[in-house]
Amino acid sequence: MNAIIGFTSLAGSHIDNKELLKEYLKKIGTSSEHLLSLINDVLDMSRIESGKVKIDENPLHLPELLNDIRTIIQPTVSSKQLDFLIDTVDVVDEDMIADKLRLTQVLLNILGNGVKFNKTGGMLSLRIKQEKKWYIRK
Structure with a gap:
């Protein structure tokens, strides 16, 4: 809000x-x-x-999600004068299947706590790392 x-x-x-x-x-x-x-x-x-709870499995483009996350959290980050970094490590597959709503909520809750419990002028970072591919066999 x-x-x-x-x-x-x-x-x-x-x-x-x-x-x-x-x-x-x-x-x-x-x-x-x-x-x-x-x-x-x-x-x-x-x-x-x-x-x-129903988990929606829809295509998701990671850069778009991270841009939305930055847009939403940036005003609170700026108000506390924090440096904010989003880092992707070894991310090769930017397109995935996920529940965008739930994933966004989880990430914003984590980042919100990072802002809340950080000192003014501190650093907040989010690192996304791609591990080896794994598949669910049915």
Whole structure:
């Protein structure tokens, strides 16, 4: 919600700069989608508690996911004056099958804790490492 409010304010103050306005609106859209997903997660708590959570298996492009993560977390990172680094190690396969909503939620929870428990002016990093391929046999 902070990202939506912040980027809305920035958009309003740069209304004459079309390119900057487009960038802010894109970030507002990404943050809004995440907020909606959080609201849906709260509404799904009864399913989680009953063990009836459905994991969506859809194609996911890792750079797109990481860009969304950066867009959402950046306002809180900046407000605490943290250096923020996303590092990919030996990632060859950027396309995968995953539940984007759940993966985003997990990563944002981890990064949110990193911001919360970090000192002002500190460092926050996220490292994604690809291990050897493995397959589930059915």
